[in-house]
Amino acid sequence: MEWLQQLINGISLGSIYALIALGYTMVYGIIKLINFAHGDVFMVGAFVGFYAIKGWGLGFFPALLFSMAFCAVFGVLIERIAYKRLRNATRIAALITAIGMSLLIEYGVIYARGAQPEAYPDNVLPSTTFNLFGAQISSQSLFILGVSVGLMIILQFIVHRTKIGKAMRAVSHDMDAARLMGINVDMTISYTFAIGSALAGAAGVIFGVYYTKIEPLMGIIPGLKAFVAAVLGGIGIIPGAMVGGLILGVVESVVSAMGFSLWRDAAAFIILILILIFRPSGIFGKNTREKV
């Protein structure tokens, strides 16, 4: 039952990717910016959670909430300082600013606390292992999956049932028309960053609890892969990011299980390129005709 085991590992990993991918996809959907700094918000979330658990002795849920709140503020700050001026700039300028912010956060953290890794304490969540059809399932991975799914349901609720969610959908559909309808576009964009960053912060804490080791450059690769997940599902589409993340996690686990663990990172990028070449709008995306 090696395969079932790998499938479950893949889904746990995939739910982390999905949480990060949600932030990418929401931000891209609303201001068409690939927020490269998003992976670093994930890293900051992991560190905040670590200090909350280790330093203040908080439990898992208080630490998770604290990290989410911190990252929400942090995300809004990034948006206000760097991205707000770029609303009407060229795409290249926006992308390069995002890359610059990403490097700034990474090396700012290294400068502040050094590059040495930290290890989450392993008693944050009770860990027992169940035996399901011969596969070893730890209670941690089930718990993580539960938290991720819970957060995604809350997100769906916010986007589809609240006023701010409605504003977000309107702005992402047509920013100028939304502004004419009296929607405070700047505020809505800030909310989007706050929600996306809070999800990334949650993903950071979950990642730390599940994989133990955290370090200042840990956000780069999961960030890129989450972006791949967002593209895979159709960028700008929220359910797409969830499905894309899960698919990516499972594919990576299967590639590792087949004995190609060194090729695992390449698998994500190969998926990215295939999807970009054959179906650039993603699994859930609609083809849009280009107007001249």
Next chain:
Amino acid sequence: MKKVNKFWLFLILAVLIYGIGQGLIQTGILNAFYSNMLILMIINIILAVSLHLVIGITGQFSIGHAGFLAVGAYVSAIITMKFELPFVLAIIIGGIVAALAGLLVGIPTLRLRGDYLAIATLGFGEIIRIVFLNIEYVGGAAGMMVTNMTTWTSAFVCLIITILVIANFTNSRHGRACIAIRENEIAADAMGINTTFYKVAAFAIGSFFAGIAGGLFSHNFYIIQPTNFGFLKSFDILIFVVLGGLGSMSGSVISAVLLTVISTYLQQYPETRMIIYSLVLVVVMLYRPQGLMGTREITDFFGKKKSVKGGN
């Protein structure tokens, strides 16, 4: 007549700079640290100019340039180390293989635009790195030992050839086609320019020179490892081009020179270096998005003050 004069002026200037550099290194006024910095500077200029052709002239946003650097570096290292062929041959073959890699990457990805193209090239760059990481023949993650063969002379000759070829390409009919694609792809297409051909051609030429830089790079350091060619390296090259001004070759040369000097002096403080780098990047993008030089060349500041009017 005017054009010929410009060419000879450039060549004389190049010989002069070469002579000064060679003299300073020969007489030992510049020690190993500084002469190494000069060679690194040349490698960075070649990289910046080659990426300038892709981003600045053709307007195709590629952030996987380090992948082609890696191809050139590894191929030329294999040729000198494993086959023991001469260094010149190694550099040329490294460039050709990198150009082929550029074709292979460019043909499928250049159909994409904007952000998607950027991400696809980033993905390809990472795939190239991971491929080298998994080939035992070139040492895998441990890297490959390479003898130091790059000299000031060889590096400088490569630099002059790169600048001449890319400057002439830019001023040719083909270069104008590429600029037209940068300004408006759909309009260029409508004017009868084969956009795919020119995009792929510019990409392959850029990759070729990145491969040349790779040959110099691998033979300048004693060891090459896949980690040298991660996407941070691609970002480094991108920063040269963007800071210099998208569309200005002299701008990318100047920023490559400046940033090499800065990063060499800050080598002891890698975090500070990266913080300064990223701050400069963000501040320039926020307050001067056209970069140091905009689309102007340094030669525009000399000579006749021709008023450039119309079009923006």
